[in-house]
Every structure is written in structure tokens, then in C-alpha cells.
Amino acid sequence: MSRPPEWLAERLGALEGDIIVLGVGGKVGPTLARMAKRAVPDKRVIGVARFSDTDVRRRLEDWGIETVACDLLDREAVEQVPKAANVIYMAGKKFGTDEDPSFAWAMNTHVPALVAESFRDSRIVAFSTLCVYPFAPVAEGGWSEEVQPGPTGDYATSCVGRERIFTHFSRKYETPGRLARLNYAIDMRYGVLHDIATWVRNGTPIPVGTGYASVIWQGDAIAQILGALAHATVPSSPINIGGPEHMSVIMAAREFGRRFGKEPVFEGEVEDRGWYNNTLTAQKLFGYPSVPLAVMIDWVADWIERDMPSHDKPTHYEERGGQF
Numbered sequence: 001m002s003r004p005p006e007w008l009a010e011r012l013g014a015l016e017g018d019i020i021v022l023g024v025g026g027k028v029g030p031t032l033a034r035m036a037k038r039a040v041p042d043k044r045v046i047g048v049a050r051f052s053d054t055d056v057r058r059r060l061e062d063w064g065i066e067t068v069a070c071d072l073l074d075r076e077a078v079e080q081v082p083k084a085a086n087v088i089y090m091a092g093k094k095f096g097t098d099e100d101p102s103f104a105w106a107m108n109t110h111v112p113a114l115v116a117e118s119f120r121d122s123r124i125v126a127f128s129t130l131c132v133y134p135f136a137p138v139a140e141g142g143w144s145e146e147v148q149p150g151p152t153g154d155y156a157t158s159c160v161g162r163e164r165i166f167t168h169f170s171r172k173y174e175t176p177g178r179l180a181r182l183n184y185a186i187d188m189r190y191g192v193l194h195d196i197a198t199w200v201r202n203g204t205p206i207p208v209g210t211g212y213a214s215v216i217w218q219g220d221a222i223a224q225i226l227g228a229l230a231h232a233t234v235p236s237s238p239i240n241i242g243g244p245e246h247m248s249v250i251m252a253a254r255e256f257g258r259r260f261g262k263e264p265v266f267e268g269e270v271e272d273r274g275w276y277n278n279t280l281t282a283q284k285l286f287g288y289p290s291v292p293l294a295v296m297i298d299w300v301a302d303w304i305e306r307d308m309p310s311h312d313k314p315t316h317y318e319e320r321g322g323q324f
Contacts (some may be wrong), residue, residue: 001031001219003186004039005290008223012036014321017085017122017218018044019229022072023113023210024065025049025056027190027311032222036061036088039226048072048081072111078118082266086229087119089126092162093146094155095313098323101154108158109165112133116169121178123232123305128165130183130240131156131322135273138212138246142276145181145238147254160223163304167235176232181243181277182305183214185221186296188303193296196249197304200264207318211249214279217291226284231285240277247293259301 011021019040021033022045037045046066051057057067070077071090093107094234112126134150136143151157163179170177184192199206224241233237253264 001217001222002034002038003219004035005223007170008035008227011227012040012043015086015229016022018046019088020046020048020082020084021088021090022048023089023091024060025051026090026224027313028185028218029272030056030060030120032088032090032219032226033060033065033221035222035281036226036263037064045085046082046084058240064271068094068214070125073106076112081118083119083122085122087115087122087124088225088229089115089124089166092127092159095316098154103168104154105158105161109161112162113169116132116166116175120169120173120175123229124170125178125228125232126162126236127225128163128179128181128238129156129159130181130242130275130277131274132160133277136276137273137274139272140231142214142278144278145240145281151322156322160161170236170313172235173188174234175236176234176238177236178228178232179236179238180225181230181240182221182225183216183240183277183279184315185218186215186300188300189309190313190315191215191218191300192315193252193300194304194310194316195314195317196252197256197300200253200262201260201304203262203265205267206253207268208249208266209268209271209320210274210318211282212246212276213249213317214245214276215247215293215296216232216241216243216289217296220289220291224282227286239281240279241282242277242279242284243293244279244288245293246276252297255289255297256301260305271320
């Protein structure tokens, strides 16, 4: 997942300055930081997180990535973080939002304000989500970046807040940036395909209200997000990151069923609207993902069949009421 494509090494190599990854300690952060270091080994890559998991910090340092422990909610601590010309912002709160919305709002809007001011002289690519969009008719291929947000629930609304904060300070300080509206990245230990495959294998009914999902190999997703540093704009602007097609949940379940020798169980009816967007802008800049859907299905099926490790964190891609 951390092998950089040739085009990424070229684009990052052409940028001045080093790279810092804020919020590097999550599921995706270590892989992204490692890809950055492999793409441009002569640049400093700095990973910033609280590092409650010391093993993550050790692995990052073993890969040649400098680490800095910091609570990004602490203004003074953020100001002491080393500055770099290129920032990937990954910090945020999703799961558990409804248990404590105030913390989610602090992480998703207050922290971006602290970062945007402290790194005003950098270029910033910030993680966002497809959930900022209103539901789209699946028959129309999903929304492009020009569609205005229409969030549902505290999580999605606070993510719009994150985007607005970064855009405000981008305008104020002329900070170049992009807002990476990520669809569903696939890691064999986690993701929409892992969810569906697990349900099929266990005989769990699969909800099909959300009948489609845009999935992309995590290595392709993080390559595009890193590559967005080379395509920053003032003010910061959104870019959809995901697969080129909308994958049918029913089709994927039947493919897993064929591999496992089990008949999938479905519940509900496919709705004609959902969180769908298109990735034409990213395709123009970065081309098609290197790992196609059929290969991802094969890899995930093999992983599940061999009882390999899981993050044990469902994506809740099927959620339609914005409750996370």
C-alpha cells in the first residue's frame, strides 16, 4: 500500500520543502507517511500525533519518518510543531460523534483553525469526506465538486465546518490547498469490501438501501491525496477521491458468496439516492487507480478466508441518517 507510483515521486520531488503529516496515528496515516518518504527519500517527512499507540511511533521512525508528539487541541503545542512547506492534514473525529458531538466539533472545526493559522505559509491538503454532499441520484453518476454541501447529522456538518475553516484561512493568508473528499479506501483489514465479505461469510443480512459505493485501493487514494499537494489552489478547493465506478453492493456480495460457497442474505430495497460523487477531476490529474475493483475483491476474499487480522472497525457505509 505504501509503494509510490512514478508520477507521485516526480510531482513531490518538484515541490520545494519537506512534508508534515498532522494526525498521522490513525488507520491510514502511517501508510501515507511511509509512501511520502519512499517517494521523496531526500525530503524530511514528519509525523505528528498524540501517539497513544507507541508501536505506531516506533514503526514510523523505523521507516525514516521523524515523529512529534502533540495534542492538536493545544494551541501552544501546535505552534511549537516544526513547520514544513507541505502539510497533509488527517486529524478528525467520526465514529462516536453522536456520543459527544462537542468533541467532534472541536476536532473537526477548532483544530483546523489552529492549524490553518500556524501553517499559513505552507500548502495544505486536508482530508474531508463524501458525506459533506447531499444525497445524489445514483443514476446520474454522483455529484461533482461544484455541488454545494448539504450535510446530514453532526459528523457531516462538522466536516463542512472543517472545509469552511480551511477555505477561510486560505483566502485570508493566500495559503494554497485542496480539500480531499475521500470516498471509501480499501485496506484488507478495513473497508466496505471487508464489511460485505464478513457479512457474507457469517451469514449476516446485508442492508442494501445504500446499494452502491465508490471504493478505491488505499494505496491509490493516498497517492492521489499526496499528489494533490502539486495541484493546490487559492482559495483551497475540493477534489473527490475514489474509484472510477460505483460498485454494486449486491454484485460484490454475490462475488464474495461465490468465493466462499455461500449465498448472501439481503435486507431492504436499494434506494435511488445516496452519498455518491464522481471522481472525474482526480482522474484527469492522476489517471485511473492502479488496482481495479476485481483485484480488490479477490484480495479481500483471500484475506477473510485465511482469517487474517482486522481493525474490527466497521465503516458504516450503509448509514443513511448521518448517525456516527
